[in-house]
Amino acid sequence: MINCEFCAEFQTDGPARFRSLYKNVAAHRIVARSARFVAVPTIGQMFEGSFLILPIEHVETCAIQTEDARAEMLSLTDEMITHCSAFGKPIVFEHGATSAEGGGCGIYHAHLHVVPIPTATAAAELFPEATEEVVDLAAAWRTLHGSPHYLLLGDGKSMRIRNLSTNPGVFPSQFFRRRLSEFFSLKTSWDWRSYPAVEQSMLRVLKRRATHAG
Incomplete structure (x- = not known):
């Protein structure tokens, strides 16, 4: 998909x-x-x-995928959760939205965040606005399948969700990044577009790539 940032990066040699x-x-x-x-x-x-986990082909949300595709994505997610544990306490989150709905972060290509936070923190503290708790990420996607707009956050084993097509509320772009920045009183920006041209932390992560890339 030509106008998609991720498609331009992973499917073509277009601008990304x-x-x-x-x-x-x-x-x-x-x-x-x-x-x-x-x-x-x-x-x-x-x-x-x-890290981000995302499909190579253009799909707008993780929950909309087939069960088989979600199972494959879960396997890679589990691998990256284990990898992230070297950096902190991993959580996963997604602001899933379709282009027709117009919510989310502005890139309507499914992507799940895997983030190592500094201290173990209950999902209820990070996402008190959730309306339901489910047993794991697979259950979260099954519950939200067909929803054009939703939020989910947890450690992968226990997840808190909110279907924004039935319980809209006000949740701006990069909602979870904003929340983490506020919760941990970060000095760095929540807005990924505002980061410097080359991040030293990105360079350090890339140096570790050879060990993990397939």
């Missing part, structure tokens, strides 16, 4: 933010992959060792 910023540093940022998914370090490393 990472390629533009890091063209003299690294050819790509893939640290792990499966048949249909890749794991990449996040541009805007609020917490060093933060």
